[in-house]
Amino acid sequence: MSSLPLDPSAGGGRFPGFDVMGQEKHWDEVTSAVVVSRLGMPPDIRFFNAAEEATATALCDQLLDQREPPRVPVVNMVDARLAEDQTDGWHYEGMAPDGQSWRDSLSALDEDAMAHSGCAFAEAAWETQTAILQAVQDLGSEDWHGIPASRVWSLWTRYACTAFYSHPWAWEEIGFAGPAYPRGYKNIGVNKLEPFEVADAHPAQDPLRKGTS
Amino acid sequence: MNRVRERNESAWLLPAGPGINHRLRDDMRIFDDSDEVDVVIVGCGAGGSTMAQRLARAGWSVVAMDAGPFWDPEKDWVSDEAGSHHLYWTEPRVIGGADPVPLGSNNSGRGVGGSMIHYAGYAPRFHPSDFRIHSTDGVGADWPLEYNDLKPYYADIEEELPVAGDDWPWGDPHSYPQRPHPVSGNGDMFLRGALACGITAKVGPVAISNGRFGNRPHCIYRGFCLQGCKVNAKASPLITHIPDALAHGAEVRADSMVTRIEVDEHTGKATGVHYNRRGRQRFQQAKTVVVAGYSIETPRLLLNSTSTRFPEGLCNDFDLVGRYLMVQGAPQTAGRFDDEVRMFKAPPPEVSTEEFYETDPSKDYKRGFSIQTVSPLPITWAEHVAAQGHWGAGLRQYMSDYVHWSCLGALCEFLPLPENRVVLSSELDRHGLPVAQFNYSRCENDRALMKAAQSVMEEMLKAAGADEVITINRYAHLVGGARMGADEHSGVVDGDCRSFAVPNLYITDGSVLPTEGSANPALTIMAIAARVADRMSTGNHATQGGRS
Numbered sequence: 001m002s003s004l005p006l007d008p009s010a011g012g013g014r015f016p017g018f019d020v021m022g023q024e025k026h027w028d029e030v031t032s033a034v035v036v037s038r039l040g041m042p043p044d045i046r047f048f049n050a051a052e053e054a055t056a057t058a059l060c061d062q063l064l065d066q067r068e069p070p071r072v073p074v075v076n077m078v079d080a081r082l083a084e085d086q087t088d089g090w091h092y093e094g095m096a097p098d099g100q101s102w103r104d105s106l107s108a109l110d111e112d113a114m115a116h117s118g119c120a121f122a123e124a125a126w127e128t129q130t131a132i133l134q135a136v137q138d139l140g141s142e143d144w145h146g147i148p149a150s151r152v153w154s155l156w157t158r159y160a161c162t163a164f165y166s167h168p169w170a171w172e173e174i175g176f177a178g179p180a181y182p183r184g185y186k187n188i189g190v191n192k193l194e195p196f197e198v199a200d201a202h203p204a205q206d207p208l209r210k211g212t213s
Numbered sequence: 214m215n216r217v218r219e220r221n222e223s224a225w226l227l228p229a230g231p232g233i234n235h236r237l238r239d240d241m242r243i244f245d246d247s248d249e250v251d252v253v254i255v256g257c258g259a260g261g262s263t264m265a266q267r268l269a270r271a272g273w274s275v276v277a278m279d280a281g282p283f284w285d286p287e288k289d290w291v292s293d294e295a296g297s298h299h300l301y302w303t304e305p306r307v308i309g310g311a312d313p314v315p316l317g318s319n320n321s322g323r324g325v326g327g328s329m330i331h332y333a334g335y336a337p338r339f340h341p342s343d344f345r346i347h348s349t350d351g352v353g354a355d356w357p358l359e360y361n362d363l364k365p366y367y368a369d370i371e372e373e374l375p376v377a378g379d380d381w382p383w384g385d386p387h388s389y390p391q392r393p394h395p396v397s398g399n400g401d402m403f404l405r406g407a408l409a410c411g412i413t414a415k416v417g418p419v420a421i422s423n424g425r426f427g428n429r430p431h432c433i434y435r436g437f438c439l440q441g442c443k444v445n446a447k448a449s450p451l452i453t454h455i456p457d458a459l460a461h462g463a464e465v466r467a468d469s470m471v472t473r474i475e476v477d478e479h480t481g482k483a484t485g486v487h488y489n490r491r492g493r494q495r496f497q498q499a500k501t502v503v504v505a506g507y508s509i510e511t512p513r514l515l516l517n518s519t520s521t522r523f524p525e526g527l528c529n530d531f532d533l534v535g536r537y538l539m540v541q542g543a544p545q546t547a548g549r550f551d552d553e554v555r556m557f558k559a560p561p562p563e564v565s566t567e568e569f570y571e572t573d574p575s576k577d578y579k580r581g582f583s584i585q586t587v588s589p590l591p592i593t594w595a596e597h598v599a600a601q602g603h604w605g606a607g608l609r610q611y612m613s614d615y616v617h618w619s620c621l622g623a624l625c626e627f628l629p630l631p632e633n634r635v636v637l638s639s640e641l642d643r644h645g646l647p648v649a650q651f652n653y654s655r656c657e658n659d660r661a662l663m664k665a666a667q668s669v670m671e672e673m674l675k676a677a678g679a680d681e682v683i684t685i686n687r688y689a690h691l692v693g694g695a696r697m698g699a700d701e702h703s704g705v706v707d708g709d710c711r712s713f714a715v716p717n718l719y720i721t722d723g724s725v726l727p728t729e730g731s732a733n734p735a736l737t738i739m740a741i742a743a744r745v746a747d748r749m750s751t752g753n754h755a756t757q758g759g760r761s
């Protein structure tokens with residue numbers, strides 16, 4: 001059962017009773033171990049220093065709109081990848097590798113918050129943080145603290161989304177059953193469900209259609 | 214015995230059901246560094262593994278090295294997106310140019326099986342027109358080969374993978390060894406849209422077994438093809454060519470990163486490769502060297518292999534190494550339906566159309582594109598949604614709608630341009646070697662194709678009943694970088710993939726492609742390798758290294 005708070009008007013409650021972990025007995029052991037570990041105690045913060053941890057936490061909460069507990073421990077998952085240098089390897093010419101780019105961009109966020117409201121990003125009000133981030137996104141390919149804003153934005157969202165949407169609670173929110181080995185799927189096709197899948201309770205809640213969001 | 218099994222017994226050497234043949238690995242022949250083997254192969258991906266299997270069968274002594282691990286799918290792979298990160302080549306690389314191409318997960322793999330471990334599994338042929346686009350369209354380059362040179366090898370590899378699909382009407386019409394798979398929600402939307410628009414669409418061609426093949430089981434439609442197929446249904450060299458290579462005495466030396474190719478200054482011939490294994494620097498002697506490390510690592514290895522004779526890098530007398538590297542423009546367009554599509558159920562590769570593959574004289578661009586189903590899992594889908602600018606509450610809401618979306622992808626034929634290339638960066642990797650910098654910029658024709666492909670995909674999805682469509686621009690499938698040419702001024706290797714500069718050095722991976730068509734490249738890479746091996750081993754081609 002989804003334990004993440006999300007209001008029905010914002011996409012919550014679409015798959016009532018859908019239970020991803022309830023299917024764990026049908027998964028192979030190696031996959032189970034990987035997924036179950038995400039539900040246990042989050043890894044300790046090792047890469048970010050305390051100030052960076054605070055800023056990164058506020059940033060990740062904003063990017064995935066996690067305002068209250070329980071939360072997917074996105075910042076711990078991002079930190080773990082950076083601590084282990086589990087990057088995609090590549091980085092843009094003229095931009096530091098991912099770890100350093102995270103540090104640089106977090107301190108740049110603090111600078112923006114300081115200029116905007118005289119405090120660190122993490123101390124700023126939720127709406128202020130939102131406004132600061134929106135301003136970064138609005139720059140598009142223009143520079144933000146010397147780096148094209150879109151590249152920094154993509155760095156943040158890549159890591160944050162990978163962490164969040166690897167979590168069974170997030171899967172429950174979107175109707176995705178997670179691992180499917182060795183069982184596989186037997187009912188494929190439009191509107192076809194497996195016995196353990198749950199149909200969307202609000203199929204017309206198209207986020208793009210006017211008047212529904 | 215059937216014909217495929219006589220040629221390549223891999224599928225029968227695997228255990229029944231999932232898993233690998235541990236006995237075959239335990240009993241693997243091991244060579245000494247000081248044994249001058251007939252051939253050392255750098256990279257066990259699409260091109261390298263095919264060479265290893267063919268040459269081992271022909272009686273050559275073979276050492277095939279790979280920088281990554283010798284995978285055991287049951288233990289090493291998971292049915293999970295984030296947990297599959299170790300399948301990708303994630304050593305440092307720098308990307309530049311006006312349209313930098315992100316690498317890693319989206320572009321290259323490592324370990325025995327190469328990028329085909331996490332490729333989707335589409336296995337189309339190139340069209341006959343692909344081999345002479347310079348003559349017919351005045352763009353790109355002609356190959357020193359024709360379609361008919363590859364045709365028998367296409368058919369062979371299609372049987373060995375094996376490929377499932379409808380009878381194919383495009384290019385050189387042909388049929389496939391296996392019947393098409395049933396389609397899922399996403400494939401169904403593709404077919405509905407195509408029908409409504411009057412576009413011919415076909416199921417396949419996919420290198421996913423539809424039925425038992427040897428000891429390999431049927432696909433279970435679980436949708437994790439891009440995370441490595443634990444089932445052994447989807448073809449990769451790890452299960453289609455390596456078992457047979459081992460059974461014929463080849464050694465597969467995993468965890469071995471080749472750092473330099475050695476060339477004798479007096480004879481001008483390659484003598485073997487320097488490599489690093491578990492921290493130790495070693496040298497394997499060989500009569501012939503075959504490089505198949507992918508379009509980034511192959512040029513990088515050549516550029517890093519400098520000597521008095523080759524101060525600018527091996528085979529780089531004419532500044533061609535690393536150049537004419539191509540990606541396919543791969544925009545993905547998704548459509549929203551009130552119905553539940555659940556595109557994560559079934560393999561992402563299902564249905565395609567090559568109706569727009571060839572140059573359309575009524576358009577102001579040359580060459581074309583193909584369209585296929587792609588079915589992103591949640592993390593990749595979130596990237597798609599985030600690329601639309603959604604974040605925070607908007608992103609969560611959008612993502613909650615996942616089951617209603619269908620997603621198509623195009624492959625646009627980008628043109629080979631000299632400035633799109635690999636160069637060495639000043640940054641060093643942990644072996645102390647300069648890392649590759651890959652610069653990419655599109656030309657006008659490339660941009661026009663991406664736009665055209667997007668509008669066809671939008672039209673198809675709307676015709677299928679989608680109320681909204683969104684598109685993300687991305688790139689896929691790197692090829693080129695050490696291309697074949699008619700002579701040393703136009704290519705690094707000749708039509709038999711032998712380098713012009715060093716007579717016993719061959720390149721047999723995607724790097725040699727002079728153009729890319731709008732087909733996914735793996736089948737063509739394997740067919741080229743199979744042809745080269747054939748010519749090397751039957752003496753059709755006067756090899757200067759080779760078997761003693």
Ligand SMILES: Cc1cc2nc3c(=O)[nH]c(=O)nc-3n(C[C@H](O)[C@H](O)[C@H](O)COP(=O)(O)OP(=O)(O)OC[C@H]3O[C@@H](n4cnc5c(N)ncnc54)[C@H](O)[C@@H]3O)c2cc1C
Pocket residue numbers: 255256257258259260261278279280281318319320321322323324325326327328329331332333334335336337439469470471472505506507508510511514562690691721722723724733734735736738
């Ligand atoms: C997500 C994704 C989806 C794809 N989908 C499709 C598809 O549906 N159909 C299709 O046809 N293609 C697809 N491709 C592309 C296809 O997988 C590649 O084009 C093909 O595998 C390339 O073959 P290759 O022989 O050039 O290199 P690879 O298969 O990548 O093999 C290169 C090998 O060399 C090793 N290596 C590199 N450098 C060294 C060194 N210095 N020393 C030792 N070893 C080294 C690497 O570890 C690797 O194993 C996809 C690729 C990706 C990433």
Ligand code: SF4
Pocket residue numbers: 421431432433434435436437438439441442443444445446447559560561
């Ligand atoms: S969908 Fe089929 S081919 Fe793809 S990973 Fe699953 S079993 Fe393998």
